Amino acid sequence: MxxxxxxxxxxxxxxxxxxxxxxxxxxxxxxxxxxxxxxxxxxxxxxxxxxxxxxxxxxxxxxxxxxxxxxxxxxxxxxxxxxxxxxxxxxxxxxxxxxxxxxxxxxxxxxxxxxxxxxxxxxxxxxxxxxxxxxxxxxxxxxxxxxxxxxxxxxxxxxxxxxxxxxxxxxxxxxxxxxxxxxxxxxxxxxxxxxxxxxxxxxxxxxxxxxxxxxPDRSNPQATPIAASGNLRLAEVYTPDTSIPNGSSITFIVSAGNKRVLFLGDAWAEDVVAKLRSFHTPTTPLIFDAIKVSHHGSLHNTSVDLLSVADSPRFLISSDGTRHGHPDFEVLAEIVDRPAPFTRHLFFNYETAATKRLELHTSRSGTAFSVHVAKNDWIQLGKVNND
Structure with missing residues (x-):
């Protein structure tokens, strides 16, 4: 990344x-x-x-x-x-x-x-x-x-x-x-x-x-300013992306042997949810070996609904935070707050205000997670040393 x-x-x-x-x-x-x-x-x-x-x-x-x-x-x-x-x-x-x-x-x-x-x-x-x-x-x-x-x-x-x-x-x-x-x-x-x-x-x-x-993202809703001490959940602040260029993103699943990675580009959450639900029962989420989070972790492209149909032990978030403040902390918190039978590892290519805040966060469900800043390093999907 x-x-x-x-x-x-x-x-x-x-x-x-x-x-x-x-x-x-x-x-x-x-x-x-x-x-x-x-x-x-x-x-x-x-x-x-x-x-x-x-x-x-x-x-x-x-x-x-x-x-x-x-x-x-x-x-x-x-x-x-x-x-x-x-x-x-x-x-x-x-x-x-x-x-x-x-x-x-x-x-x-x-x-x-x-x-x-x-x-x-x-x-x-x-x-x-x-x-x-x-x-x-x-x-x-x-x-x-x-x-x-x-x-x-x-x-x-x-x-x-x-x-x-x-x-x-x-x-x-x-x-x-x-x-x-x-x-x-x-x-x-x-x-x-x-x-x-x-x-x-x-x-x-x-x-x-x-x-x-x-x-420009003129049709994209403006993010709701969240105070540094705010504690709002993703469901309270999420509004769907309406940017037509983002909606045109090629999104796909890469399968290699027994590994599967979901690449979401800047896609709309609603489109991804509809497609994943079309070939999988919604009672349990599809588990991928890694998920590239849509639109750099924007709260307009990852919904609670999307996180209910797709999960992974590894999430990849690509942004230095210079445009629209991505990634949004509400998205990162929702990812790690959900219960899971595995530890989640969140990989970033830059340290941002949101990554620093996430390091101090405690999962609401008690599920373990870790934060990694992978600067131009390979992210292994086999056995990973997360030290």
């Missing part, structure tokens, strides 16, 4: 089968991920799958940097077998004529605006080089994208098998969530004068992803 500021970046080693899931900002890739991938390539390893969970700057930025630097098919820095990424091209578009010249001017203006810079006070020359969308890079560099050329989306129910007895079961998003994001984008660019039909093109790819990555 790389230090990705307020973003996500995960490298998974499933017995020699490797998955890169998001890559934080461009600086996350440059400062941390690039060296690890170079070592893998030197050993003859490859990335069996790269996943961009959704188009948000703190998830996609490092992937843009990676794919812009990884070379051509004739000479890759590291081989990549498959990429998952839902862009506008991945959704079926109505048949229509090409955009007008004026439509092209509107889209070009969005393209020139580019992707947002990472949260830093100084200019970032790495981020400034990101002038193409991930969709454009995947096409230009001939990657296998969404099991083909990117014209199909990765959505709930999709199954994928990788070498070494590794499989992935996609539990979200629904196609409807992806269509919602397209509709939101179209409504926003129409305000700028765009009247086209968003037929697939490199310019459309660029404008769509750059706009989505820059989209």
């Amino acid at each position: 790389y230090p990705a500021k307020n973003g996500d970046a995960f490298l998974v080693d499933a017995g020699g089968t490797y998955l890169l899931i998001d890559a934080g900002f461009a600086t996350t890739y440059q400062d941390f991920i690039a060296a690890d991938l170079a070592q893998l390539a030197k050993r003859g390893a490859r990335l069996n799958l790269v996943v961009c969970t959704h188009i948000d700057a703190d998830h996609i930025g490092g992937l843009l940097e990676f794919f812009s630097q990884n070379g051509t098919p004739a000479k890759r820095g590291i081989e990549v077998d498959a990429v998952w990424h839902n862009s506008l091209r991945s959704l079926p578009a109505p048949t229509a004529g090409p955009d007008s010249i004026y439509d092209g001017v509107v889209l070009e203006a969005i393209r020139r605006r580019g992707f947002p810079r990472p949260p830093t006070s100084s200019p970032n020359p790495i981020s400034a080089r990101q002038g193409s969308s991930l969709a454009s890079l995947l096409r230009q560099h001939s990657y296998t994208w969404n099991s083909g050329n990117g014209s199909k989306c990765i959505s709930e129910g999709y199954m994928h098998t990788l070498p070494g007895d590794v499989s992935l079961h996609v539990i979200g998003p629904t196609t409807a969530r992806l269509e919602d994001l397209r509709s939101l984008w179209l409504s926003e660019v129409k305000k700028l004068g765009y009247k086209g039909s968003s037929q697939p093109s490199d310019l459309i790819d660029d404008a769509y992803e750059m706009w989505c990555a820059s989209m």
Whole structure:
């Protein structure tokens, strides 16, 4: 779990089968991920799958940097077998004529605006080089994208098998969530004068992803301020996420041998609950070997209902606390307060106010738990030394 500021970046080693899931900002890739991938390539390893969970700057930025630097098919820095990424091209578009010249001017203006810079006070020359969308890079560099050329989306129910007895079961998003994001984008660019039909093109790819990555969480409810001495429970403060980009997150279960890990991106809790309940009796929770907590531990993406259908001895929370104060303490407390026949270990990639407070917390049920700050270290899912 790389230090990705307020973003996500995960490298998974499933017995020699490797998955890169998001890559934080461009600086996350440059400062941390690039060296690890170079070592893998030197050993003859490859990335069996790269996943961009959704188009948000703190998830996609490092992937843009990676794919812009990884070379051509004739000479890759590291081989990549498959990429998952839902862009506008991945959704079926109505048949229509090409955009007008004026439509092209509107889209070009969005393209020139580019992707947002990472949260830093100084200019970032790495981020400034990101002038193409991930969709454009995947096409230009001939990657296998969404099991083909990117014209199909990765959505709930999709199954994928990788070498070494590794499989992935996609539990979200629904196609409807992806269509919602397209509709939101179209409504926003129409305000700028765009009247086209968003037929697939490199310019459309660029404008769509750059706009989505820059989209503020305007529809997301504001967190209720909690005093440092407050003692409210998650059920008292939880309000569902309504951010359409977050709702488009690719969420999935990775199974390797007898291990299962649930990766939730920034998904809505209600969507995850509905899917997990569709194939499991709700009387007892599904137990995973690890759960990557949705949206950096936001109280809008982990509900009491979600924690009743999914549990684990390991929870992974990725955030430095610089955006919206994530993770929210109410989520962390609810995770450890529930009774369980096992000790829960919570892994963070940064020390934050919430992690410090959690270290002083006593579980309401008496269930044991521990707090770990894993700075660029492997988190083992086999026998773990938790000292």
